[in-house]
Amino acid sequence: MNEKVRKFLHRFFGLLTIVLILVLAWQWIQSQPATSKVKQTTNKVLTQKQGKYSKKERQELKAAVAKQDQQGLNLSKQGYVAIPKLSILLPIYDNAYSKVALDKGANTVQKDGPVPVMGQGNYTLAAHNWDNGYTGFSALQQKLKQNEPYEDSNGKLGTSDWLNGTKIYLANQNGIYTYKVTGQTTVDQNDGSVLNPEDRIDGKAKLTIVTCLFPDTTKRIITNAKYSDFVSWDKAKSDELGYFDLQKQKTNVLP
Structure with a gap:
């Protein structure tokens, strides 16, 4: 050579x-959701049970979802929200305006009116965006530490369709409610119009999720989803039940 x-x-x-x-x-x-500046989805996924759930197991899941676990803090729990694609699993309480409640999970947002009901009207939820791509509703922001596409450099508010079609599940003592994301919008922190209980999507009940934008925390990311289905605990499929199997799943309230 x-x-x-x-x-x-x-x-x-x-x-x-x-x-x-x-x-x-x-x-x-x-692969590090807490440090990645360009995030598409978290790497952790909700695990699935192999095989079917027995009648007894279904009743145990129902009881665990409905269990009032924060009575000492005077918090009423409605159930859970699961977004499998983003590894989100949070309990839902009825006080989004309480720091104590928001530190425990997601919360319904209506303040001066009836408490929202799953599968009806405009069911509104809020939880923290901890700016890490995982905890609370952090994973709903398309890119970490970037205002775009929700707000450009000139302050103009935008939208995002990156989660369109994604399934969101709500569960309470009655069963499991399925919604599908139709898009994300952006509003100012003081804009309460998105909480209108009369809002619908194509005439159907909707889900509105509110969380902060980072780094501009004066803005809110609004995730809109349309109601599509309800199934009782005794009729739900194994994968749907598995998302709420609290003996196997880990909530993402904390890292």
């Missing part, structure tokens, strides 16, 4: 090694 060929191969393999290191480093960074 002559000297020119040797030097060429040395440089080639040296460059190839650097490229491989950079690629592996980038992949590792993207």
